[in-house]
Amino acid sequence: MAHNRYREAQPSGENTIVDAEIAQLTAAGVEVLPFIRSSDEIPSMSKPAKALLPISPIWAPKAQHDLDRLLVEHRPDVLHLHNPYPLLSPWVVRTAHRRGVPVVQTVHNYRQVCSSGLYFRDGVICQDCRGRALGVPAVVHRCYRGSRAQSALMATTLAVHRPTWRSVDRFIALTTAVADHLRDYGIPDERIVVKPNAIPDPGTPAAPGDGFLYMARLTPEKGLDLLLKAWRRHPDGALGPLRIAGDGELRPLAEAAAAERADITFLGPLDRPGVRAALAESAVVLATSTWHDVLPTVIIEALASGRPVLGTALGGIPYLVGADTPREPAGTGPAEVASAPAGSSGPAMPSGVERGEAGWVVAPEPAALAAALPVARAGAAALAPAARARYERTFHPDVVTKRLIDIYADVAAVPTS
Template structure:
């Protein structure tokens, strides 16, 4: 099988999990015998562009003529079975879908964010969840609030792009939703069920998990939507040392808040930006991983890394987090009714009932993004980590292991290629 993987890489100065996932997926496909033809552009190319190319940049999200020319030549020469699109902005444009279809090549797209509707892709503005542009022909609120790169002009361009390419997106042959929450987003956008499949990302298998450490690990960009403020407020509701250490890793605009918290309390440790070895060491030292996003986080890779390491996760009940920890679909233990199911843990009645507002899944717990609820869940997670460690690792092996995910992706390609466009 021959597949074109199309992706506009985000700037290297802005660490991107999406770039990492695309690179890993290409490697996994090639290891499985798929011939991959990368069609990649990078936003880092923009400063070195010619004056003419830079002059055309404002229209490139709508139509990028050079990218279409290069892609058309690639498709004509190699005649791939499928084009797999990730991020098209700004140098590829959704127009690659039309270019592929013109050559009879079906298109699969992995949906990494909410940019079919939201100009920023986050459904998040001014510190709170925002869905003001849902259902609108043109995202005027995004223009008014400068949602794209804090620029009214660029926001107007992106809102126009989304309006122009609504028919383009609806012509995609198969959407890959990373979680059940993304599948719901696509249905709300008007995509029929038969063109949506749920397939998460994978992370490499780190091997047999080390014994649990102690305390909690927060590993994320230090930005408002990742819920750092929520976490610190919840943590301060407990006496110093009562929960073991809170390790915080990452970098971003809220770094001063972390440094202040670490100076204020000896049980808050700031680890800075970690490399892969540092992440592995931090996971080994901890018992529970935190994912306290206050936006509809699509698929925090750190959760999958936690499960692979046999660490359960405490997160907020937003976006893909409940799906990742197995708390998106309640299981009804024998002998319980609807009232009990709301707080019953997944996995049966052999586990203790959760306090109100805390929902347990196969691999962790989720709560609403409220300081009091998160504060109440922290000691529950610490006490229950050992009981869920094996279940967390088993969930990784069953759903997020590269062997499982890559086979699922190849099956998706085969199904789409079987009904190749004329």
């Protein structure tokens, strides 16, 4: 299991998922050899090591040496790669193949194409680098860490490693939207498997609470501003309480909204008991991202707790709530998702609102979200059992871990028990 951990000062769902996956596989009887580097190591590196950092996304020589030694000593069946940047480099794929070890990669973002990995720039969806041999727009707009030089390095890395990525034996797409992204990149269907992440089972859900919970990083792409614009279209108290949890650059926006209206409470960042309590107190969880959010873990947490979700029809959100419909791989913008077909079950939905198995999705526009909020509040109790059922069938560790082991067995050509 190869992964470059993101800095601990910047909480990462990807780090959490890798740790959980290792634990789940180990509990299932799989021997896992972690090959982990952390960006927190960078400040303490020696001067010679730091001098090599600019080339490490393209080729990290120490990582290749260490990985090669591990492969020779342990002869693993599969290398499972998550994030390779900056200390591992996609070159680990070539190192594994040189030793005859097949490679599986979980795709957590869009960094095969996009230097930032988000398809999001200056507050809007951006796909300017799609289809280009070199992502020049990323350099012009300083998309990677706000630096033209670092953006040039990342754009070069993506160009150099296009053949590397296309040699991966199996891609794990976390949702159908990520599978579309990989097809658009040129990966054939037979090398793509849709397998979401899992979270531990929190147990029997509490009875539904009241109101809405928004729990996310407080950054522009997570859609707090969109939510507040929609919320303000209703009188204070008309929708029940709105609880906002999280931290980030938009914290002042959340604090100001809570001071402005009696029906908004800002909870700040929450620990695990705090998350469970906030979920128990609420009836609906909100996921109002304005980018192609790959797999918001908060949605899986909501379903596990028997809470339906109201989200935007972008990225993996429709898949998570069981409302994904066939669409063009090129991506969805507000105009495209606004015309999504209405759900076929339950009462007629307002224009721009689609009901799924475990929630609702809407166009990422204030009017559409405002129309959906009372629909979600009225339908929350009826949809709560379906939300829990979707978790048990699709996102429970027992289900997801078996699926992952089957993927390993397929690429390694070894029988499963």
